Amino acid sequence: MTDQPTEILVDGVNPYPVVIGRGLRFGLASHLGSGVNKVLVVHPPTLGAAAAELRASLIGQYEVLLAEVPDAEAAKRIEVASFLWGIMGQADFTRSDAVIGFGGGSVTDLAGFVAATWLRGVRLIQVPTTLLGMVDAAVGGKTGINTTEGKNLVGAFYAPAAVVGDLDTLTSLGRNELLAGFAEVVKYGFIAGPEILDIIERDVEVATDPESPEFRRLVELSIGIKARVVGEDFTEQGLREILNYGHTLGHAIEHAERYQWRHGAAVSVGMVFAAELARLSGRLSDEVVDRHRRILESLTLPTTYPVGRWQTLLATMQRDKKARGSLLRFIVLDDLARPTVLAGPDQSLLFAAYQEIGS
Incomplete structure (x- = not known):
């Protein structure tokens, strides 16, 4: 289902749009652009099938890799970030490639941190699939992981190229x-x-x-x-x-x-x-x-x-x-x-x- 999307601009040094509507997750190519070759889609276990559908919508234009990470705050660990860096390194990700955070706030925090730190910054698209992620975590460029001492103590401010808020992803939420x-x-x-x-x-x-x-x-x-x-x-x-x-x-x-x-x-x-x-x-x-x-x-x-x-x-x-x-x-x-x-x-x-x- 699609409708007329609403676009809200996040202004500043690196402005970007937050687009809100239905069926939007299958139109990510317009935000990735033509210069991107490889795309890493970071997702939790619960969204494996949905991530595969998202990948199918991009295949043909990009080389798309899927990376499953743990649910919730368990994703926001240095070991998980290192796992993602390893995937990108083995696939020869360059500065012209991109990361998509596809999940709740923990996934978008993690994906943003990995995008900010790989080669000091690659293109990032956030596709939040929870209400928390959509109204908060995915918007604003805060990225981070947790340590034993506390939450979000390691991170970076890093603006995404776009945030895509597909309301259809919220209908299946518990x-x-x-x-x-x-x-x-x-x-x-x-x-x-x-x-x-x-x-x-x-x-x-x-x-x-x-x-x-x-x-x-x-x-x-x-x-x-x-x-x-x-x-x-x-x-x-x-x-x-x-x-x-x-x-x-x-x-x-x-x-x-x-x-x-x-x-x-x-x-x-x-x-x-x-x-x-x-x-x-x-x-x-x-x-x-x-x-x-x-x-x-x-x-x-x-x-x-x-x-x-x-x-x-x-x-x-x-x-x-x-x-x-x-x-x-x-x-x-x-x-x-x-x-x-x-x-x-x-x-x-x-x-x-x-x-x-x-x-």
Whole structure:
């Protein structure tokens, strides 16, 4: 199924389009261009058959290799990146060749990192197949892998040639995975796009139906916000920090759970923590804090975490790449769609906010 696609431009030094529509994954040749000879398609095990179909759509114009990588965060390891570098080396990939990231956010993070580092940069097309990947990970040029010490500690800022958001790839997503992706959509609503929150509150079932116009509107609004922010601040020197709303504690929870929690679930808890932190520091009203819980819980996302885990989470946050030296930094809200940085909050304030989300 195809329709009229929507194109959103990510501006900046290396501008590129994010194209949203249906059936788009079979038209990647228009984004790869005529100068490319070899293409490496990186995909998870669950998309083996779909990756073969994608390969078939490109054969004849390119030499296409498929590379299967582990599911989820297990893909984002140096050993997996090295495996992909090995494939490219054995196939004599040059700077005129390309990588396609075909999968969720972990796959697009990994594929982007490999494309950025092979010969110091080859052409990259991101084809996210999860809601999280489509509205967040694949857009903005952040690439990376995890280490034992934390998430995304090794990586590069590297702009793709295009991001292709084929909404048809989302219709087969499991309900839990789809709803986990909505944490990032909600994030955009609180930091910059209140219309997003209104659409979800109006009818959560319609809003979360991948076939509905409301769902597509949410995807387009979310990508539009991210495109605007990263277009102004590609390497996160200022404005882009607002996209980390809920992520400082969220990443610490993911690490504590050995990445067995979905990213969106961890960020959901992180947003409620950030809201409580803002409320306790006199910035945010009870009403907006309550709205966080109400919307996230309507999406069956978690809003609490065990009280006894605080010291472990604090130690992980202090190693987070968003910290500055020993100074912890949190994105908080002064009001709806008014994000700001809270730098170096007192540990008693952090602990008090954590008590508010403790279970």
